[in-house]
Amino acid sequence: MNINMIRILNVATLFVFSSLTASAIAVSPDSGDRLLSEDYSASDFPTQAAGKILKKTRVEGKYAITNADEVYKVFYTATDGVNSKVRINSGIIFLPAGNPPKNGWPVVSWQHGTTGIADRCAPSWTGPDQPSKVVISSWIAAGYAVVAADYQGLGMPGIHPYLEPKSLAYSVLDLLKASLAAELGLQNTIVLHGWSEGGAATIATALYAQKYAPALHITGASSSGAPYITPKTLRFLASDKTGSAEVVSYVTYLLNSASQLGADLPEDDVFSAKGKQFVRTYGNYCVDDLVREATINKSELNEIVNRKAFGNQLLLEKIAYPPFKTEIPLFLSIGGSDTDVPTNMQLALQQKMCADGANLSYKVYSAADHTATLLASVEDTIVFLSGTQEKNEDSTFTALSCKN
Template identity: 30%
Template structure:
C-alpha cells in the first residue's frame, strides 16, 4: 500500500508539472507558468512523516526550480505548534534535512527522517519554543525528475520557495523565518543563507541561518576518486554519499558521461543508489564491502576542469552573507571532513562574514542536538 500511495503521489505531481508547463493555447502559444513558491496541492502527511507534538501537519506541493533553472513541482512538510498563533503569526523555521536517499519513497514528507530519534528530538525542541516548521523535500525527492544531490543552488531555491508557499497558504504563519539544517541540509542551509534575500525578495523577512555537520570543500576530496585508490572499504555511509554525489553529477551534468568512468560494478552500484534510501543502501554496501577504487575504470579527474565544475555545483559560498550565520561542528564527525568544515568557518571569519562558530565533542549525528544550547538563543536573538 505504501508503494501505491507513493506512486500515486508521483503521478499526481508529474501531471501537475506537465499541466502547468505544457498546456497550450491555440497554435503554439503556451500559458504562463505558475511562479516559484505557488501552491499546487495539499495532502495529508503519513504517520511516519508527522512530527510528534505538532498540532497540525500537512504536505504542500509547490512550484520551485531544479537543474538549469528549470521549473518543477516539489513538496514540503509543514508542522504547527499547539495553541493560538501569536500576533503576526508563528515565526518559521525552514528545516533543511540531511541525506535520506534519492528515491521517491525516501522523501522526508513521505517517509519521514531516516534518523528519526535525532531529527524528531531536534525539531520538537523548535516546535516547543513556538516555531512552525517548513521542511522542504528538495527537487526530485517525491516529485518529478531526479534529485541533484548536493546541488546547493537548487536546494536553496527549494527551501526559499517552500517558505513562500507555506506563508502564502497559511495566514497564521509569519513571513519572518530562519533556515536550520544538518549534514546535507547543513550545506543547503549555508547556500540558502547566501541567497535567501535574493531568492525570497521583499515578501519574505529572512533573519539568519544555522548549519550543523556542514560538508565543506568536498570538491577537493572528490578529485582523488579513481581506480588508483587503495583497495580498502570505507564506511558504508561514506560510500553511499559518493554514489549519491555521482548520481547528482549525472543529473546536473548529463554530458559528463559519469557511467563511462565506472566499471560494471560501479555502474551497478550507481543505479542502485538512484532508487535506494540511505539506510538500506548503507546496509547493502556494508555487506558487500566494495572499495571505491573498484568502482572506477578511469579517474574522476579525467573530466576537464573538474575542480571548477565541482565548485560551481557544491562549493560553499565564502562571502556575501547578509544575515547572521551559525555553524556547529562535532569534533568526532567522520561523515564530513571535519578539518575542511573548520577551514570553511575560518575562511568566513577571515572574510569578515557574520558567522558564529561552535564545536562539540560529538560525532556527526549527535552534533545537531548538542548545538541547541547555542543555536536556540542564537535564533531567538534573530527574531527579537
C-alpha cells in the same frame, strides 16, 4: 518552552533514537524517478509562478510530531535550480498547538539530511526521520512553526541534483514564500536550520536569499555537518584515510546525479567496474539501505570511484557554493568525531567562510559523530537563532567566531 525543558526533551529523544536500528530488509532498487502516487503527479497541477501552494493535505501517522497540532503535506511551485523553469516540489509544514501570536507563528525552515536521490526517499513520502523529529519537536516546543522542503527531484518528477546549491536554496525559499501566503498563521520572521545535505542547503539558502527572495525576513541560519566539496577535500575523500560506508553512499549519490545532469562525466571516468555494478544495483536505494549494502559488500571508496571523477572541473563548478558573503548571521556546528562528513572537510568550510568575511560563529563538538553533533547542538542553535530575533536577550551563547 524554555531551554531547560528543550534539553530534557532532547535527552529523552536521544535515548529513543540511540535504541533504534535500521531494518534488515533492503528496498527494491527500482527506478529512482517514478510516480509515487496520484498525489505526486505533476500533470494534475496548473502552471503558476514559483512560490505558490497548489495542494495542502492534513496528514497524521508517520508524519506526526508529538507536540505538533497540525501537519500538512504540501505541493508547491518552485524555480528549478538547474534550468530556471517553474516546477513542482513537495514538502511538509508543522504547526504548534493553540492560537498563533498576534503577528503569527515565527518560522523555522528545517533542511533535512541526505535521504537519497530517488523519489521514494522524500520525507513527505516516508515521514521525517528520527533526527528530524527531534529537531522539529524542539522548535515547536520553542514556539515556532516548522516548514520542511523535500528538495528538487525528491518526491516529484526529475532527478534530485544532489548538493547543487541553487536547487536546494530555491526549494527552501519558494516553500517559505508559499507557506507565508497560505493563511496558516505564519509571520515573516524566519530562521534556517539544516543538517548534512540540509546543512549545505541552509548555507546556500542564506547566500541566495537576498537576491532571489528579498521579501523574506531571514534573521539567522544554523548548519550542522555540512559538506564542502573542493579539489582538496575530494583528494582527502579519495585517500586511504577515509571511506566509511556513509562517505561511499554520499559520493555515489553525488556522482550518479551529476552524471545524469550532463556534467560531462562518462561512466568509465566516474566508476570502476565494481562501482558501475554497485550503482546499477544500489544507486537508487535510500540512504540507510545504501549504507547497509556498502557495509555488507565491504565497499571502499577507492574501489568504487575512478579518481578521474574527483578532478572534473564541471562537477566542482556545479556543486560550488557562491561566495560566502551574506549579512545573515551563521552558526556552524562541527562534529569532532564525524566520519560521515569528515571533520577536516567541515573545518575547511569554516576557514573558507571566515576568509570570505561571513558573519560566522562556530563550535566543535569534540566527541560527537555526525548525528550526535546535530542532537548536541539543537539547544545552542535555538539560543543562537532566537537571539538573532531578540527572543532570548538574557541567554548566553558561547562559540568561536572568525575574529577569535
